Amino acid sequence: MIRSRAGAPAGARLPTRTRAAFRALVRAGPLRVLALRGDPRRLRRGLSLGLPTLWGAVAITYKMACPLAQETGLGARIVSSAVFFAVGTGLVLHIRHTLLRELRQMRKIAHAAQNVLLRPLPPRVDGLAVAGGQLSADRGAGVGGDLYEVLTTEQGVRVVMGDVRGHGLGALSTVAAVLGSFREAAHDEAELAGVLRRLERALARHLRERSRAEHPAGGGAEPDSPLAEEFVTLLLLEIRPDGEVVALNCGHPWPYLLSSTPGPRGPRGRAERLAGGEPLPPLGPFPLPADLPLVRCGRLRPGEALVLHTDGVEDARDRRGRFFPLHTALAEAVRVRPVVPQALIHAVFAQLLRHAGGLPADDGALLVLANDRRRVVVQQGEPIRRPAQRAT
Structure with a gap:
């Protein structure tokens, strides 16, 4: 049996002041972006802010204004737990959707970079x-x-x-240096040996530049630097x-x-x-x-x-x-x-x-x-x- 506190019957409606505040929050908050037209980017940005605000407003309104949330009985606690579980699930799904969208965008960028570096x-x-x-x-x-x-x-x-x-960004930059040199030397050099020497010079120049960037005060690669052992x-x-x-x-x-x-x-x-x-x-x-x-x-x-x-x-x-x-x-x-x-x-x-x-x-x-x-x-x-x- 659900017991109600004095002055807060179980079936009472939300107070007029709370309902007015919630409507003002919906009208003035980021949810207004749902009415935007013509700019998909603004719409997506507004949705990314509006949906978490909506879930938060639901949780706060339930906790502060719903009489059932003030109950201490088992049934009231179960209902409150279900409400907050639904709010948390909605937030998690929204974050997951946002992260997946960002991941797809990053994969598109990586695929474009791959086609430039290691073109089909x-x-x-x-x-x-x-x-x-x-x-x-x-x-x-x-x-x-x-x-x-x-x-x-x-x-x-x-x-x-x-x-x-090696692996990582260092290996990718070395791949770019070698491939860029080959794509020029293959057309410029009459002998295959000349192409190989051009690649050797390009690799040495690339490693020197990386060494200066990683050790700006040393004037070259440190003795324990992995650049000293890098090869192709x-x-x-x-x-x-x-x-x-x-x-x-x-x-x-x-x-x-x-x-x-x-x-x-x-x-x-x-x-x-x-x-x-x-x-x-x-x-x-x-x-x-x-x-x-x-x-x-x-x-x-x-x-x-x-x-x-x-x-x-x-x-x-x-x-x-x-x-x-x-x-x-x-x-x-x-x-x-x-x-x-x-x-x-x-x-x-x-x-x-x-x-x-x-x-x-x-x-x-x-x-x-x-x-x-x-x-x-x-x-x-x-x-x-x-x-x-x-x-x-």
Whole structure:
């Protein structure tokens, strides 16, 4: 049984003064924005202020003016708890909606920044079908320390694939510096070695600028600064008009050559890693040697494809600690002819996620270049599927 205090019957209406004050609050407060027309931004801003005010006004009015709120019985307490629970739920849902709207806006901004930094590749480049993709170790992230780019130049198609040590904004700024330099040097430099030296100078300049910004009084990187240990692994490729492939490798994994041969049970996929010998040291810790001999990789023939990757793909482990079998995944994916680069990337990443049981511990990137020309100029030279040799 609900007991009422003296002078406050359970069914009493709100006092005239309280009702008038509440109506004045509604008319004069932020709720007036509900009547605005023509400016969506003002309407959203008003709603963001008006709805919390409405919930607060309901709670205050109930507590101060409702006779039931003054009761001490069990039933009155249950009703009061339900009212305040409803008010709290409304506020939480409003805050959640606001945060989700801000998150969607931030994702749009991040996606636009990603397209500028690591812009989408064209589907075809000078007779090659091209596709690239990244798999970030952080949920919701679109850009990491991996980089790639494919450009058409007078010398042929030039490709860069790299991996920046580290994560966060520092790695992103390094990616931007390296990619920006490559996009200029690939067109300006006649030799691939000149492109690599331009990238080395751009990275050194970027690290010096970061060092000054992080240690303005020191005039350079401190001995324990992580900049002193930052480096970038790079693989530069040049695919010439006749299909010949030459490379310069600075500590990066060598790519795979995909091909298929007919068999009694259908096409048999083959994935072979190009053997280019000992690579150069990564950019950053040590200067490049004076002599930069090109590694000749033979020719990319019609129906074959090159798959460039970062070490985050092969280093992904399952619960037992076993590495991801990228070689086997590529051989299975190449059974479908002709090779469709985007479909191949999706198939490999799907297998990687199943292998790792979710997102991997490190970022990974794949870049596929498939030669779908019907024929190519034939000259003397070793086929690309043979181990690559250094040019003399």
